[in-house]
Amino acid sequence: MTDKIDGKAFAAQLCERLAQEVAALKAERGVTPCIAVVLVGEDPASQVYVRNKIARCAEVGIESREHRLTADTSQEALLELLATLNGDNTVHGILVQLPLPAQIDETAVIDAISPAKDVDGFHLQNAGALAVNQRRMVPCTPLGSLMLLEDRLGDLSGLHAVVVGRSNIVGKPMAQLLLGANCTVTIAHSRTRDLAAVCRQADILVAAVGRPRMIQGDWIKPGATVIDVGINRIEEDGKKRLVGDVDYAAAQGVAAAITPVPGGVGPMTIACLLHNTVTAAKNAMPA
Ligand code: GUN
Helix, strand or coil: CCEECCHHHHHHHHHHHHHHHHHHHHHHHCCCCEEEEEEECCCHHHHHHHHHHHHHHHHHCCEEEEEEECCCCCHHHHHHHHHHHHHCCCCCEEEECCCCCCCCCHHHHHHHCCHHHECCCCCHHHHHHHHCCCCCCCCHHHHHHHHHHHHHHCCCCCCEEEEECCCCCCHHHHHHHHHHCCCEEEEECCCCCCHHHHHCCCCEEEECCCCCCCECHHHCCCCCEEEECCCEEEEECCEEEEECCECHHHHCCCCCEECCCCCCHHHHHHHHHHHHHHHHHHHCCCC
């Protein structure tokens, strides 16, 4: 029997607590947490993500200000907008949806966001803090994944965690968080030799590669806990489907528990974005 890790329900509870906190900030301090969401171009997946993020903000009482820029926006224009948002003390969080069009250097954009407002946790200062086991703004997907793991497993000490994927957004910060939780951590990636054998060692398997159903049932150690970060849009039997990086059906009966796609990590990412925005608003207030 494989349990489904219900990220949707966990995220809903987290959002309920955040809504109470936001209401208290408004009533007691007169502050409404506010996030600026910047979308450049018309990438369809990004549009869906941004729409969802803004809708969840409204549900917990966070103000969101959407900045939609055309696909041909220059890097200079985007950096100018970020400078304005950095200087606006009514804006507590800034999120620039990735990927960006080719003419814009992603690193330059991330560098230009004030670290205190970097609710994605991608800025060098926030990534560096995490690397020395300090938590400032922690990237949302890894943070949400860790919450699900600790909720299910309690103390993670000594468990072998294998993170498949080494991106700055998910793989690397996920590995840092698991290390901070005293796991033995392996980071595997596209060049890893005998990836299946490496995965089979995992008590905790985190898949963040962006390849539909790449992780097979026999790559999973019996009794492992599996976190599937993948959100892959595929067409199958003439239908559009959303599938993870793990073959969910094949994991049944092997894994002890697995996050579904959709309804697993995705809602946690958004809940953690709201959590980071509330934290940024609280950090910006005088003591
Ligand atoms: N694109 C895909 N995932 C993310 C994310 O977590 N944050 C931002 N800003 N863009 C993304």
